[in-house]
Amino acid sequence: MIKVDVEKRIQDENDRIAAQNRKAFAEAGVLVLNIISSPGSGKTTLLESTLDRIGGEMNVLVIEGDVSTERDMDRVRARGAEGIQINTGGGCHLSAGMIAEVLGGLDLESADVVFIENVGNLICPSTYDLGEDVRMVLLSTTEGDDKPMKYPAIFVEASLAILNKTDLLEHLQFDIEKVAGEIEVLNPGCQILRLSALRGDGMDAWIDWIRAKIAEKKGNS
């Protein structure tokens, strides 16, 4: 009982801080994406591939969430992105409070888009609002085509689902239509993009999606 009370209190406090973050992002007119997936689904590779395509055209900030190490931040810095690494020290998701603590160190006013790479986990980050505009989920083809129904929360919460590692489809037993169908059942109208961040297939549609979202955000601010 006390556990439930504490969890409710933590969620309420998170929502309060997330609203403050959302206000700060809106004032800066910057698009913010919260990227969630299992470990190894290709979140950082997607960011690298994205930076290669839009790094010269727009200002990108990255907030990297990890249990340990700065490995992901080193990778996106090598592609020219600025940003901040958050280590949760064992915690299985980012929280709005962790984001609020680092916002002072980021030049939001000059940025067009902030990518928040959450901790690699398909469960815990699902329900923690960080103040983002879009919560999105990555699922890679190597994880098996039974995942949406087995981990429903994030597929219900996300407004964009990316099916990554399509370059490996020919070597796998993975029914991509079945996955798309399960996502549609869980979350009718959820947008689904199919791509290979490593090989580049489908990246143009993703970049177009980002450009359109940024234009929409700037129009509103």
Add this chain to the structure above:
Amino acid sequence: MIKVDVEKRIQDENDRIAAQNRKAFAEAGVLVLNIISSPGSGKTTLLESTLDRIGGEMNVLVIEGDVSTERDMDRVRARGAEGIQINTGGGCHLSAGMIAEVLGGLDLESADVVFIENVGNLICPSTYDLGEDVRMVLLSTTEGDDKPMKYPAIFVEASLAILNKTDLLEHLQFDIEKVAGEIEVLNPGCQILRLSALRGDGMDAWIDWIRAKIAEKKGNS
């Protein structure tokens, strides 16, 4: 502060029940393995492939942990295993209490080995003792070779690490020696097996490992 107190109390209570589970497993003389990995690393496929090899030779029980669905239990039942599905309803790991609740429904006395497939999560299950003999981690080659240092807790806690999906190595940028080296740094002496549960490579060494552990357990009971 109250959050820390509650977490400590939950862990203490878990340890108390885990000790009871361990006593029940010891009295039955049954080997118990707690299998932990990210979603889609191949835990259920490993169980299917294992059941195909030892199902006729020994009595196997399976406890399946999932956020939602009975899909994994259906798969191992189709290979002849008996067992029980636990749905955590959003919870990111099994606990000793969840295991204790289902033990009454399992014929431990007749069993040689119990496989507990934990919830697909590389973080939360790491520190929850279920009363098992061996905590083991699966990492698949498709998850990238940077994972042990990024998710250190489970690689520190496990006494067996399985590197799965070696059949896909030729299509990936995955340095298996680097991964083995990182595990050795985190957990010197941790046993490491390399296999493809799907294609069968390396399965003999895993089956031999299970047979030896069962013999060891029966010798002690």
